[in-house]
Amino acid sequence: MVPTAVILGATVALLMLWLALAAWVVGSRLRHDRLLRLRRRDAGLLAAGGDPTQWSRRRLWRTADGEWLPGVAEAARELVSREGRRLRRHATGHSERKSHALRVLTRGGSPFAFRLLRSSLETAPADVRAAIVAIAAEQQTPAADDLLLQILIDGSHPRSRTATDLAPRARRIAPSLIDLADHPEPEVRYWALMLLRGAPAKPGVKAAGVRCSADPSGTVRSAAGRLLGATRATDVEHVLQALLADEVFFVRSHAARAVGEIGADDLADDVAALLADTSWWVRAAAKETLFLLGESGLEAATEMLQDVDGFARDSAREVVSAFRRETRPVELVG
Amino acid sequence: MSIVRDVLQWTVIVCLAYVVVVYGAYGLMISYSMIEERLRRRRRIFESLDRVRESSLTIPVSIIAPVYNEAPVVAASTRSFLEIDYPEYEVIVVNDGSTDDTLAVLEQEFELEPIEHFYRRRYESGPIRGLYRSRTHPKLIVIDKVNGGKADSLNCGLNLARYRYICGVDGDTILSHTCLLNGMRLALADPQRIVGVTGHIAISSRPEEALAKDGEPAKLDKRPLLVFQHCDYLRSFFNNRLGWTRLNTMLCAVGAFQIWRSDVIEEIGGFSTTFTCEDIELTFRVHEHFRREGRDYEIVALADTVGVTEGPDTVRTLIAQRERWQRVILETVIAYRRMMFRRRYGSVGFIGVPFFILSEVIAPVFELLALLALATSVVVGALDIEQALLTMAALALMNGLMTSAAVLLEDRTSRVYPVSDLVRLILLGPLDLVIYRPYLVWARLKGTWRYLRGDQGWHKFERNARPAT
Numbered sequence: 001m002v003p004t005a006v007i008l009g010a011t012v013a014l015l016m017l018w019l020a021l022a023a024w025v026v027g028s029r030l031r032h033d034r035l036l037r038l039r040r041r042d043a044g045l046l047a048a049g050g051d052p053t054q055w056s057r058r059r060l061w062r063t064a065d066g067e068w069l070p071g072v073a074e075a076a077r078e079l080v081s082r083e084g085r086r087l088r089r090h091a092t093g094h095s096e097r098k099s100h101a102l103r104v105l106t107r108g109g110s111p112f113a114f115r116l117l118r119s120s121l122e123t124a125p126a127d128v129r130a131a132i133v134a135i136a137a138e139q140q141t142p143a144a145d146d147l148l149l150q151i152l153i154d155g156s157h158p159r160s161r162t163a164t165d166l167a168p169r170a171r172r173i174a175p176s177l178i179d180l181a182d183h184p185e186p187e188v189r190y191w192a193l194m195l196l197r198g199a200p201a202k203p204g205v206k207a208a209g210v211r212c213s214a215d216p217s218g219t220v221r222s223a224a225g226r227l228l229g230a231t232r233a234t235d236v237e238h239v240l241q242a243l244l245a246d247e248v249f250f251v252r253s254h255a256a257r258a259v260g261e262i263g264a265d266d267l268a269d270d271v272a273a274l275l276a277d278t279s280w281w282v283r284a285a286a287k288e289t290l291f292l293l294g295e296s297g298l299e300a301a302t303e304m305l306q307d308v309d310g311f312a313r314d315s316a317r318e319v320v321s322a323f324r325r326e327t328r329p330v331e332l333v334g
Numbered sequence: 335m336s337i338v339r340d341v342l343q344w345t346v347i348v349c350l351a352y353v354v355v356v357y358g359a360y361g362l363m364i365s366y367s368m369i370e371e372r373l374r375r376r377r378r379i380f381e382s383l384d385r386v387r388e389s390s391l392t393i394p395v396s397i398i399a400p401v402y403n404e405a406p407v408v409a410a411s412t413r414s415f416l417e418i419d420y421p422e423y424e425v426i427v428v429n430d431g432s433t434d435d436t437l438a439v440l441e442q443e444f445e446l447e448p449i450e451h452f453y454r455r456r457y458e459s460g461p462i463r464g465l466y467r468s469r470t471h472p473k474l475i476v477i478d479k480v481n482g483g484k485a486d487s488l489n490c491g492l493n494l495a496r497y498r499y500i501c502g503v504d505g506d507t508i509l510s511h512t513c514l515l516n517g518m519r520l521a522l523a524d525p526q527r528i529v530g531v532t533g534h535i536a537i538s539s540r541p542e543e544a545l546a547k548d549g550e551p552a553k554l555d556k557r558p559l560l561v562f563q564h565c566d567y568l569r570s571f572f573n574n575r576l577g578w579t580r581l582n583t584m585l586c587a588v589g590a591f592q593i594w595r596s597d598v599i600e601e602i603g604g605f606s607t608t609f610t611c612e613d614i615e616l617t618f619r620v621h622e623h624f625r626r627e628g629r630d631y632e633i634v635a636l637a638d639t640v641g642v643t644e645g646p647d648t649v650r651t652l653i654a655q656r657e658r659w660q661r662v663i664l665e666t667v668i669a670y671r672r673m674m675f676r677r678r679y680g681s682v683g684f685i686g687v688p689f690f691i692l693s694e695v696i697a698p699v700f701e702l703l704a705l706l707a708l709a710t711s712v713v714v715g716a717l718d719i720e721q722a723l724l725t726m727a728a729l730a731l732m733n734g735l736m737t738s739a740a741v742l743l744e745d746r747t748s749r750v751y752p753v754s755d756l757v758r759l760i761l762l763g764p765l766d767l768v769i770y771r772p773y774l775v776w777a778r779l780k781g782t783w784r785y786l787r788g789d790q791g792w793h794k795f796e797r798n799a800r801p802a803t
Contacts (some may be wrong), residue, residue, distance in 0.1 A: 030753065068382075198390065318452050
C-alpha cells in the first residue's frame with residue numbers, strides 16, 4: 001500500500017531525531033553538572049582570598065551569575081569593573097540576559113544597579129519582575145529595602161511573595177512599615193501590619209496595631225489583632241476585647257488567638273463565650289486559646305459545660321478533657 | 335480477496351490518520367510544556383526556597399492521607415509527611431477501616447493516644463471509631479473510621495482540617511522534603527487565583543527506599559516494569575500536564591499529591607463518593623464550577639518531582655491498576671461530556687476534554703485495530719514483513735521521542751537522577767511499544783468492558799512483596 005522506501009525514510013528520520021534528542025538530554029545534563037562544579041570551585045577560591053583579576057570574562061560571568069555563595073560578590077565586582085558598560089546595555093535591553101545582567105550589576109555593587117532595577121520594574125514582564133525582587137532580596141542594604149518596599153506598595157509583583165522577602169528585614173524597616181500602616185490601600189496596610197509582627201518590640205508598633213484595630217477593612221483589623229498578639233503587650237486587652245466582638249468572623253478568630261498569645265486571663269470569659277460562635281474557625285481559635293490560658297481558661301471552659309448551646313458544651317468538654325490529658329499542647333506553647 | 339484488501343486499506347488509513355492526529359496533538363502539547371518549563375526555569379534561577387522556608391508568612395497546609403491496608407508502608411509514608419520542610423502544617427492520617435495492622439503500626443510507631451475532639455461536619459463521611467494524637471509528633475492526628483472509600487476518607491479528613499489549603503496524598507506515597515515548599519511557592523504567587531496545585535510523582539517498587547538523605551528522589555527502580563511505568567508517568571506529566579497548565583486546562587490533579595484551597599472544596603461540596611476515583615472527577619468539577627460562574631482561576635502542575643509512590647511490580651497487578659484508571663477516565667469524561675465544545679468552558683471544552691478523549695478514551699480501540707490490521711495485512715500479503723517491521727520501528731521511535739522529551743523536561747527542572755538513569759530511560763523509550771504498551775492496551779480494553787458492565791470497584795492491587803525484617 002505504502003512504498004517501503006517511504007516507510008524506511010520516515011523510520012530513519014525518526015531515528016535521527018531520537019538520537020539527536022537523546023544527545024541533547026545527556027549533553028545538557030553533563031554541561032549543567034560541569035557548570036555547577038566549576039561555579040562552586042571558583043566561588044570557593046574567591047571566598048578563600050583568591051584574586052579574580054587574571055580570570056577570563058567567561059569564568060567571571062559563570063561565577064558571578066550563579067547561586068548566591070560566599071565569593072560570588074568578588075567575581076561580580078571584578079566583572080562590573082571590566083564590563084560595566086556592556087552589562088548595563090544588557091540590563092536595559094529586552095533579551096533573556098536582562099535579568100542576569102541586573103543580577104551581576106547588583107551583586108557587583110554597581111552604582112547604576114538599583115536605578116536600573118527600578119526603571120525595569122515599570123516595563124518588564126512578570127518573570128523579570130520576579131527576578132528583580134529576588135535580586136534585591138539578596139542584598140541587605142537600605143537601597144534594597146527601599147526597592148522591596150516600593151514593590152510592595154505598587155503591587156507590581158504578588159504582595160505575598162514580596163512580603164516573604166521583606167519579612168527577614170522587618171526590624172530594620174519597622175519605621176517605614178509603621179508609616180505604611182496608614183496607607184490608603186487596605187492591602188498595603190494589611191501587609192505592613194503582618195510584617196510588623198517580626199518587629200513587635202519596636203517603638204510605635206503597638207500604637208500602629210491599636211490604630212488599625214478600628215480600620216474599616218476586616219482583613220486589616222484581623223492583621224491588627226495578630227500584631228497586638230505578637231507584641232505580648234498586656235495593656236491592649238481592651239482593644240482585643242472589642243475585636244472579640246467584631247462583626248467579621250476571622251477578626252474574632254485572630255483576636256481570640258491574640259488573647260492567648262498575650263495571656264490575658266481577664267478575657268477568658270469573653271473567649272469562652274466564642275465557643276458558641278456561629279463560625280467554626282472562631283470556635284476552634286477559642287478552644288486553642290482557652291487551653292493556652294491555663295487555669296483561667298479551664299475555669300471559663302468548665303462554666304461553659306452547662307451552656308445552652310450544644311456546640312459550646314462539646315467544645316468546652318474537649319478543652320476540659322484536653323486539660324486532664326496534659327498541661328499544654330506542644331504546638332500551641334509560645 | 336479484493337474486499338479484504340479494501341477493508342484493510344481503509345483500516346490502515348483510519349489508523350494512520352489517528353496516529354497522525356494523536357501524535358500531532360502530543361507534539362503540540364509538548365511544545366506548550368516546553369514553553370511553560372522554560373518560563374518556570376527562568377523564574378527559578380532567581381528564586382530562593384530558603385526565604386519561603388524561613389518566612390512566617392507562608393500559608394499553612396493540612397495534609398490528608400487516607401490509608402487502607404497499608405501496614406507495610408504506612409510508618410515510612412507518615413514519617414515522610416512529618417519530615418516535610420515547611421513552616422506550618424498538620425498531618426491527618428485517615429485509617430479507612432483497614433483489615434490489616436495499619437492502625438496498630440501507627441499506634442506503635444507514633445505513640446498514639448485517644449483524644450476527644452469535636453469537629454465541624456461540613457462533609458458527609460462514614461462514622462468515626464476513634465481519634466488519636468501522637469505523643470511524639472504533635473502535628474499528627476490519626477482518624478480511625480469505618481471503611482467508606484478514598485473520597486469518603488478525604489471528606490472525613492477535611493472535617494478535621496484546620497488550614498486554608500489542604501493537600502490530599504496517597505497513604506503509600508513517600509513525599510519529598512520540599513514538596514510543600516515547591517507547591518505552595520506557586521500558590522503564594524497568587525493565592526486568589528491559584529486554587530489547585532499538583533506535582534509529578536515518581537514510581538518505585540519500594541518507595542520507602544527511593545529518597546536520598548536530603549529527602550529528594552534519587553534513584554530509579556532496577557526492575558524494567560517499574561522503569562516503564564516511570565517513563566509512562568514522565569510522559570503523562572511533563573508532556574501533558576505542563577502543557578495543560580499553560581492552557582489552563584489541567585484535567586487531572588493526581589490523587590497522590592493534590593493541593594486545593596479548602597474554600598474551593600467547600601464550595602463544590604467536597605470529594606465525590608459516587609465515582610470510582612476522586613482525583614480526576616474533582617479536577618473536572620472545579621473547572622466546571624469556575625468556568626460556569628465565569629470566575630478567574632488556575633489549577634497548576636508543578637514541574638518538580640514531589641514524591642515517590644508504589645507502582646505494581648507484577649503484570650497482573652499493573653493490569654488491575656490500569657484497568658481501573660481506564661474506568662475512572664470513562665466515568666468522568668462521560669459524566670462531564672456537556673463541557674465539550676461549549677464556549678462557556680473555554681480551553682477545557684475545546685482542547686482539554688477532546689484531547690483526553692482522543693488520547694485516553696478511544697485510544698485502546700485504535701490500538702487494537704492497528705495491531706489487527708497490521709497482522710492481517712502481513713497474513714494476506716497486503717504488507718510484507720519488512721514493511722510491517724519498519725512501521726513498528728517508526729511507531730516505537732515516536733514513542734522514544736515522546737519519552738526523551740519528557741526526560742528532558744524532567745531533568746531540566748529537577749536534575750535529581752544520575753546520567754546513567756537518564757540514559758536508561760531514553761533507551762527504554764522505544765521498547766515501550768513492544769514490551770509495555772501491549773499490557774496497557776489489554777488493561778484499557780478490559781477497563782472499557784468493565785465500565786460498560788457498570789463495575790465501580792476499586793480492585794486495590796496487592797502491596798509489592800518486601801523482604802522480612
